[in-house]
Amino acid sequence: MRLIAKSERCSGCGACRLVCGLTNYGEVNPAMAALSIHGRFPAPGVYEISLCDQCGACAEACPVDAIEAQNGVYLVNADVCISCGECIEACPHGVMFDHARLDAPIKCTLCQACAEICPRDALVLEEA
Amino acid sequence: MLKGYAGRILRVDLTNEKIVRQSLPAKMAQNFIGGRGFVAKTLFDELPPDVDPLGPDNIFIAASGPLSGQFLPASGKTHFGCKSPATGGYGDSNLGGHFGPALKYAGYDMMVLNGRAALPSVLVIEDETVSIRPARNLWGMGSLSSETRLKEEMGEDFQILTIGPAGENRVAFACITHDFGRQAGRVGIGAVMGSKNIKAIAVKGTGSIPVNDPKALLEEGKRAYRNVRAKPGFTGWTPEGTAGITDWVARVGALPTRNFQTSYWDQHAKINGAAILRELKITDKGCYCCPTPCGKYGRAKTGLGHVYVEGPEFETISLLGSNCLIDDISEVAYANYVCDELGLDTISAGVVCSWAIECFEKGLLSREAIGKDVQFGDLESVVHLLECIARREGVGELLADGVKTAAQKLGHGSEAFAIHVKGLEWSGYECRNAPGMMLAYMTSDVGAHHARAWVLGHDLAGSSASVHDLIVSEGTGEHLPKSKVTGRAAKVIESQHLRPLFDLLGICRLQFMELGFEVENYERLYEVVTGKRMTLEQMLSVSERVWQLTRSVSAREIPGFGRSWDYPPERLMNDPVPDGPNRGHCISRREVDILLDEYYALRGWDANGIPKAETLISMGLADVAETISQWACHETT
Numbered sequence: 001m002r003l004i005a006k007s008e009r010c011s012g013c014g015a016c017r018l019v020c021g022l023t024n025y026g027e028v029n030p031a032m033a034a035l036s037i038h039g040r041f042p043a044p045g046v047y048e049i050s051l052c053d054q055c056g057a058c059a060e061a062c063p064v065d066a067i068e069a070q071n072g073v074y075l076v077n078a079d080v081c082i083s084c085g086e087c088i089e090a091c092p093h094g095v096m097f098d099h100a101r102l103d104a105p106i107k108c109t110l111c112q113a114c115a116e117i118c119p120r121d122a123l124v125l126e127e128a
Numbered sequence: 129m130l131k132g133y134a135g136r137i138l139r140v141d142l143t144n145e146k147i148v149r150q151s152l153p154a155k156m157a158q159n160f161i162g163g164r165g166f167v168a169k170t171l172f173d174e175l176p177p178d179v180d181p182l183g184p185d186n187i188f189i190a191a192s193g194p195l196s197g198q199f200l201p202a203s204g205k206t207h208f209g210c211k212s213p214a215t216g217g218y219g220d221s222n223l224g225g226h227f228g229p230a231l232k233y234a235g236y237d238m239m240v241l242n243g244r245a246a247l248p249s250v251l252v253i254e255d256e257t258v259s260i261r262p263a264r265n266l267w268g269m270g271s272l273s274s275e276t277r278l279k280e281e282m283g284e285d286f287q288i289l290t291i292g293p294a295g296e297n298r299v300a301f302a303c304i305t306h307d308f309g310r311q312a313g314r315v316g317i318g319a320v321m322g323s324k325n326i327k328a329i330a331v332k333g334t335g336s337i338p339v340n341d342p343k344a345l346l347e348e349g350k351r352a353y354r355n356v357r358a359k360p361g362f363t364g365w366t367p368e369g370t371a372g373i374t375d376w377v378a379r380v381g382a383l384p385t386r387n388f389q390t391s392y393w394d395q396h397a398k399i400n401g402a403a404i405l406r407e408l409k410i411t412d413k414g415c416y417c418c419p420t421p422c423g424k425y426g427r428a429k430t431g432l433g434h435v436y437v438e439g440p441e442f443e444t445i446s447l448l449g450s451n452c453l454i455d456d457i458s459e460v461a462y463a464n465y466v467c468d469e470l471g472l473d474t475i476s477a478g479v480v481c482s483w484a485i486e487c488f489e490k491g492l493l494s495r496e497a498i499g500k501d502v503q504f505g506d507l508e509s510v511v512h513l514l515e516c517i518a519r520r521e522g523v524g525e526l527l528a529d530g531v532k533t534a535a536q537k538l539g540h541g542s543e544a545f546a547i548h549v550k551g552l553e554w555s556g557y558e559c560r561n562a563p564g565m566m567l568a569y570m571t572s573d574v575g576a577h578h579a580r581a582w583v584l585g586h587d588l589a590g591s592s593a594s595v596h597d598l599i600v601s602e603g604t605g606e607h608l609p610k611s612k613v614t615g616r617a618a619k620v621i622e623s624q625h626l627r628p629l630f631d632l633l634g635i636c637r638l639q640f641m642e643l644g645f646e647v648e649n650y651e652r653l654y655e656v657v658t659g660k661r662m663t664l665e666q667m668l669s670v671s672e673r674v675w676q677l678t679r680s681v682s683a684r685e686i687p688g689f690g691r692s693w694d695y696p697p698e699r700l701m702n703d704p705v706p707d708g709p710n711r712g713h714c715i716s717r718r719e720v721d722i723l724l725d726e727y728y729a730l731r732g733w734d735a736n737g738i739p740k741a742e743t744l745i746s747m748g749l750a751d752v753a754e755t756i757s758q759w760a761c762h763e764t765t
Contacts, residue, residue, distance in 0.1 A: 008411075011411065011412040011413055011414035011418070011421040011423075012413060012414055013414035013415065013416060013417050013418045013419070013421065014226070014416055014417060015199070015353070015417045015419070018198075018199045018417060019199055019346070019349070019350075021336075022199050022342060022345065022346050022349075023346060026342045026343070027336040027342065028197065028198055028199060028336055028337040028339055028342070028345070029233065029334070029335065029336035029337070030233070031233065031333075031334035031335075032336070038284060039284070039307075039308075041276075041307075041308040041425070041436075042272055042276060042308050042436045043436050044410070044436075045410040045411055045413075045425045045426070045427070045436050046410065046411055047411065099334065100334070101336075116350065117349075117350060117353055119353060119356070119357060119362075119419030119420070120412075120419075
């Protein structure tokens, strides 16, 4: 499966970001989300969703091989990660994040919670 | 640690640039829940005696609730409070968007501003870092332009509140703007922000809100989204949002028209929700975690210019549209934009402009006084008046203190058609055949505002159905019989307790009101978030406590406050509706007194509308009861 953004359907509510952090970290905190929404206001008045397409650029950039693919999903091994931030720099979509309280960067796990919850169907799953 | 709350209050003394972080008292959370409850409690406890609403000693409050920022539908409400420059009494106003959740993620349930900054300033809150920065060249700039500039400078992750020139110039109906189109519009909250020399407040939070059971919240939140999605209104109400009610309001003869001269306008279809979708809309624009965005962001093209604007929502359609006889949705949207940029509440602005135009028609305001000929149905007239008001130029100096004060100054009978209660201009529902809704406006604690209680469906359709059900109901606009005035108070009180519930919890009421998302769901959501059980009945008792408290605040703050402050304007009591479904109807002074007598009795207030000591004590407000006899005008007749 892969996650697809339909930005034209997005209304910027951010429920996807909240459910992302809650699902993956058990915390109510959108700053722990692995996707972002950019409101382009006042002009042209649209939202743009940035999300991980599991391209693997992060894994290539990681100097300690802390990011590995499992069934097509790149996952961060926090035990190996040295928090150097190379993956964050390398991410072409700007959807890997650091957080002061976390030891390893935030990355999409393709848990699908965002697509499940999006009331606008702006995040959808497709067969890879 | 309190679960569900950030757990702290941020206090900023602007005069001395002193910043204090205080733990949120558990007792306050228990007794007042949050949001409007925190505002009411803080205003009662902390307002100095005889404070000037626009002086440095007034308090500016922003508060969220325990469900704000949580994973559940529409958890984005923020409540603002102050002593109102519009009424001189209790004041609060709220907005959606994303500000309250961001403040909570930064670690604060409530923010209290005291004093006045020495220079125009921007208050910046970034987690633990709080600073007061010079506003520099932002002062004088429009609300939307200021937000654009600040986002460019600070980054898009900041959630920002701004005021426009109207707030800077302390217009009594200046608003706060946020997220390019959401407003805390009422009670002059923007003027209080301006009086404190605060041009903008920017917040960014990266912390977590502690909740009692995160796994249960995840499941209950998902369940709630599925529930909302299954409601007919999810696909039926959402596309047009609040504007979707326009045709129904016209059909039942409740559409303010021509400064409330009548309640029906046959041109309403030109400015309804369908017109927005057809002529304006670019995107739906949602508040935080909202599955049913009522915000419609679009582009309005008029002879005066092309602008991006969020809205108009129903209230704006009603007051800047039908009430000013503007029959082009793009022109209504343009006037909406002008209000947004100047920082004016569209509701009060529409009432004030229509009053001024009627004064011009009647020869009470001259062309020289106004600066030009003005007329109903003319966008240029409305925009001219708005510009004058925001800058207090020319006739704006008269109008900027609100329609009540303007009419008192102008005299010559103009008070009769100054449409307000307590000094707050009337919002979008004409009530001359809607006695329950009339009573709701009369007894609303902040003045004539619909969001405190809404019983129009009960009055005119005999229904307590959701708004979506009303919109899709059958009806042809036939003449309606006169509504009974007796037996209305209980329904109004029920609504005055139910609606504030959402304001206490810090969420939007529209999931319940407009779509029919069952209110009982909030018992479970409250429990998984806070770890405490509170039944719906117990929550409603807090609503009642807050209602008694806000009435008491106004009784303390307004000299001579009482029954006379609850009357509607004479036009609505004396002039029968001339046409439309409610032609021939009005609610006489005698009938208004019947409404009030029933209401006061059920509320446990005396004949002057002052809460009795025993009522306050039974509500857990013994501290209020102890002092109310010192400042309120009791009557026992």
